[in-house]
Amino acid sequence: MLPFQFQANSSFFQPPAFLMIGIPGLEAFHSWISIPFSSMYTMALTGNCLILLAIRRTPSLHQPMYYFLSMLALSDVGLTMSTLPTTLAVLWFDQRLIGFNACLVQMFFLHSFSMVESSVLLAMAFDRFVAISNPLRYATVLTNSVIIRIGLAIVARATISLFPVPFLLKRLNFCPNKIVLSHSFCFHPDVMRRACADITINILYGLYVVLTTGGIDSLLIVLSYTLILHTVLGLASPKERVRALNTCVSHILTVFVFFIPGITMSMIHRFGRHLPHIVHALVAYMYLVVPPVLNPIIYSVKSKPIREAMIKVLRGKSRY
Numbered sequence: 001m002l003p004f005q006f007q008a009n010s011s012f013f014q015p016p017a018f019l020m021i022g023i024p025g026l027e028a029f030h031s032w033i034s035i036p037f038s039s040m041y042t043m044a045l046t047g048n049c050l051i052l053l054a055i056r057r058t059p060s061l062h063q064p065m066y067y068f069l070s071m072l073a074l075s076d077v078g079l080t081m082s083t084l085p086t087t088l089a090v091l092w093f094d095q096r097l098i099g100f101n102a103c104l105v106q107m108f109f110l111h112s113f114s115m116v117e118s119s120v121l122l123a124m125a126f127d128r129f130v131a132i133s134n135p136l137r138y139a140t141v142l143t144n145s146v147i148i149r150i151g152l153a154i155v156a157r158a159t160i161s162l163f164p165v166p167f168l169l170k171r172l173n174f175c176p177n178k179i180v181l182s183h184s185f186c187f188h189p190d191v192m193r194r195a196c197a198d199i200t201i202n203i204l205y206g207l208y209v210v211l212t213t214g215g216i217d218s219l220l221i222v223l224s225y226t227l228i229l230h231t232v233l234g235l236a237s238p239k240e241r242v243r244a245l246n247t248c249v250s251h252i253l254t255v256f257v258f259f260i261p262g263i264t265m266s267m268i269h270r271f272g273r274h275l276p277h278i279v280h281a282l283v284a285y286m287y288l289v290v291p292p293v294l295n296p297i298i299y300s301v302k303s304k305p306i307r308e309a310m311i312k313v314l315r316g317k318s319r320y
Contacts, residue, residue, distance in 0.1 A: 014170070015179045017097045018194070022090045022184050024277035034091035037285075040293050041088070044080045047296025048073040054309035061309055064127050064142035069299060069306070071120045071151055072254070076292035078113035082106060083185045083288050090184040103186040104166040110288070111165070111188060115158040115213050117258060117291070122217040123150050124251050125224040132244050133231045161209050168205060173197045182280050185288075189269040210266060218259055225252070250302040257294050261287035 022030050051073040055061045086106065089095040098106070131138050165188060172195040182190045192202045225248070232244050265287045268280060300307045 012173050013176055013196075014172075014174055015100055015176070015194075017099050017179070018103050018186070018191070019180045020086060020090055020096045020098055020184045021180065021182065021277075021281075022087070023281055024182070026278070030091045030094070034088065037087060037091060037289070040289050041080060041084050044076060044289070044292035044296075047300070048076045048080075048292060050310050050313055051296055051299065051306065052077075053313045054306060057313060058305075058309040061305060064138070064147055065124070065131070066306075067147050068120060068124045068127055071154070072117065072124070072295060075113050075117040075120055076295055078109065079117065079288060080292045082110040082113055086186075087184040098186065103191065104169060107186040107188055107191060108162055108166055110185060112158045112162050114262070114288075115161060115209075116154055118214050118217045118262075119154040119157060121251070121255055121258060122220055122224075123154065125221045125255075128248050128251060129224045129228055131247065132228050157213070161213060164205065165209075168202050169195075172199065172202070182277055183284050187284060214259070214262060214266075218263075221255060250299050253298045253302070254291075254295055257298070258291045261290065 021027070023033055026033060052070055055066045055070050083106075086098055127142060130141050134141070169188075169192060172192070174194055175196040178194045178196070181187075181194070188202075188206055192199050192206075195202075228244075228248065232241050235241050235244065261283060265283045268275060268283055272279070300310055
């Protein structure tokens with residue numbers, strides 16, 4: 001019996017809490033599964049905090065490209081912290097209940113940080129386009145004030161786009177017998193399908209948000225790299241071409257790491273409902289947990305200035 005009851009004859013029902021699950025079908029192994037998850041969360045927080053400290057403490061990294069990298073690290077920390085409490089609560093302590101309002105708050109921040117990350121990746125693509133296509137104007141185009149305005153616009157975009165989502169869910173009548181979520185966190189498509197009401201508006205608004213954020217961002221990133229490639233192919237020296245493209249490798253890998261699982265998860269939630277629950281769960285974890293782990297690794301391996309600055313932070317050295 002669940003720790004809450006409901007009136008059977010009630011015309012409008014919102015559950016006091018939802019019941020989360022970890023990895024469907026592997027509940028008996030949650031204590032073992034928690035070990036890699038705990039390790040990944042630790043790596044994500046440590047790696048991204050190291051990047052933030054390295055950039056802050058190294059004056060030579062106070063450049064537009066690294067400011068955008070700081071924004072990416074901050075969004076990764078936020079995305080990690082959005083899912084960490086409930087995921088580890090389920091895996092460690094089998095604490096599976098999450099209050100209805102707490103679920104909406106978690107969902108808002110989870111999707112907000114995801115949208116912020118998408119926008120930051122677009123800003124980083126614009127940064128690489130300006131740096132390669134018009135290097136002489138790079139410093140005058142991407143000034144500190146411009147970067148601050150871009151950052152504020154990114155946050156405002158995510159907040160305004162997602163602000164209606166919790167209220168659209170609160171108006172719905174939910175099914176008393178459909179309170180079990182498919183994940184160890186609150187994900188919008190998962191929560192709205194627990195309703196017994198018409199969710200057409202929720203579906204359409206969710207699709208609108210996806211298309212006007214992640215969809216537009218991914219198209220503009222592709223456009224940026226098409227223009228970058230056109231500029232690079234126009235360079236006379238093969239060595240200059242390779243050097244120019246090398247500055248983009250880290251960002252390209254980060255884009256793939258973020259967008260491929262994200263697109264896969266969106267497609268599965270819309271067209272793959274017949275797939276086993278474990279597939280939904282694993283793809284969702286890949287999208288939300290893996291990018292914050294891999295991004296610091298990618299930049300520390302591919303970017304020598306970042307790697308050296310991170311090593312100095314670990315050694316307790318910094319230059320002011």
